[in-house]
Amino acid sequence: MTAQTAGRDRITLDADTPDTVRLGVEQARAIGERALKRIGYPDDEARIIVDQLVDNALCGYRFAGLPRILAIAGDEKTKQARRPVRIVHETPCSALLDGGNNVGYIAAYRGAEVAIRKARVNGMASVGVYDSYYSGRNAYFVDKIVREGLVAFHVASARPRVLPLGGARPALGTNPICVGFPSESGPVIVDMGTAALMWGDVMLHAHLGEPLPEGIGFDEAGRPTRDAGAALRGGVVPFGGYKGYALSFAVQALGLLAGAAIPRGQVQDYGFLFWVVDPKVMLPDGGFESRMSELVRRIKATPRQPGVDEIRIPSERASRERERRREEGIVIERKVIEALEAL
Numbered sequence: 001m002t003a004q005t006a007g008r009d010r011i012t013l014d015a016d017t018p019d020t021v022r023l024g025v026e027q028a029r030a031i032g033e034r035a036l037k038r039i040g041y042p043d044d045e046a047r048i049i050v051d052q053l054v055d056n057a058l059c060g061y062r063f064a065g066l067p068r069i070l071a072i073a074g075d076e077k078t079k080q081a082r083r084p085v086r087i088v089h090e091t092p093c094s095a096l097l098d099g100g101n102n103v104g105y106i107a108a109y110r111g112a113e114v115a116i117r118k119a120r121v122n123g124m125a126s127v128g129v130y131d132s133y134y135s136g137r138n139a140y141f142v143d144k145i146v147r148e149g150l151v152a153f154h155v156a157s158a159r160p161r162v163l164p165l166g167g168a169r170p171a172l173g174t175n176p177i178c179v180g181f182p183s184e185s186g187p188v189i190v191d192m193g194t195a196a197l198m199w200g201d202v203m204l205h206a207h208l209g210e211p212l213p214e215g216i217g218f219d220e221a222g223r224p225t226r227d228a229g230a231a232l233r234g235g236v237v238p239f240g241g242y243k244g245y246a247l248s249f250a251v252q253a254l255g256l257l258a259g260a261a262i263p264r265g266q267v268q269d270y271g272f273l274f275w276v277v278d279p280k281v282m283l284p285d286g287g288f289e290s291r292m293s294e295l296v297r298r299i300k301a302t303p304r305q306p307g308v309d310e311i312r313i314p315s316e317r318a319s320r321e322r323e324r325r326r327e328e329g330i331v332i333e334r335k336v337i338e339a340l341e342a343l
Helices: 025-038 042-060 069-075 104-122 138-146 201-206 228-233 242-257 288-300 316-326 334-342
Strands: 020-023 084-089 095-105 126-132 153-157 178-179 190-191 271-277 328-335
Touching: 020 334, 025 042, 025 069, 025 095, 025 328, 025 334, 042 069, 042 095, 042 104, 042 316, 042 328, 069 201, 084 104, 095 104, 104 126, 104 138, 104 153, 126 178, 138 153, 138 190, 138 271, 153 242, 178 242, 201 228, 201 334, 242 271, 328 334
Parallel strands: 095 126
Antiparallel strands: 020 328, 084 095, 126 271, 153 178, 153 271, 178 190
16 A cells, blocks of 8 residues: 555545636635525634635545534534533643533633643643534644644544444444644644544445445434435444543543533543643753654655555644645535525
8 A cells, every 4th residue: 555545545636627616715715604504603713714614625524624614503512502611620730621511622622722821830730611513624723832842742532433343322422533743844743533434434435425434324323324314313423442431431421521421411421632842841951852753754764665664653644634635626526515605
């Protein structure tokens, strides 16, 4: 497998077809902001949400781009009252935030801001956010933290969408894990979902009428299915068998530390946790960023197997895709654009 072909099952190829539309960054922003305003988001919050959605699309994650607005619009929580995100408990190096039933693009964004502020002052920060939903791509928040010269660990627990190993009903969230490190050449980020397929991708498959990959989806009776609509009523499995299941369980537990059970008394709910460290707390003489860059260089210089033209590190593909699409534009399914305009 070459570096060019690795991971194509997770990203969209940029082919123009009669069923797609190619948009510039500002065009995509305008479409997204108009749609969010029509479902009740004020200008400033619409900009925060769309900034992530467009960045997700630039990085090649089609399910995490503008199609997510359709999921937000259709969620029952969006129709319920929202309150300002606020700190309900804090110490010099920690904070617990009530997300106020705001979508996670907003609530987790505020949590990341608090984590940055506290880590700058105190060297470390532990920040949890509860009473929220849909936080999107963890790497977006972690990238912002790492660009401040900080190391970040971020997990997001969620409501049940994923079947435990051997289970016939969902019991875990899709539960992503993200870790980010500053280096001399920019953020290095490891971002992975613990589900075999992220829920936004299942929803996009259902919207477009596309079948799921074999062995991922299960219907509401616990039977294997490739029908994305049936999987939405059932669930998906963790990636990697028992290893992915164990990681997913750990994220669900860490969500409790972020207050996941506070709003509804449910231990299987949304909780966003940030652990942030200033490298100087551990290395007072500095040097972490240069050492991180040296680690990257050494790994990339590893002798390659036949047919492999490059060894990539986590987040390298996304960074390249982002820069390329800034020039070439974002390809989005025409059905998605029509659905956004029809909100």
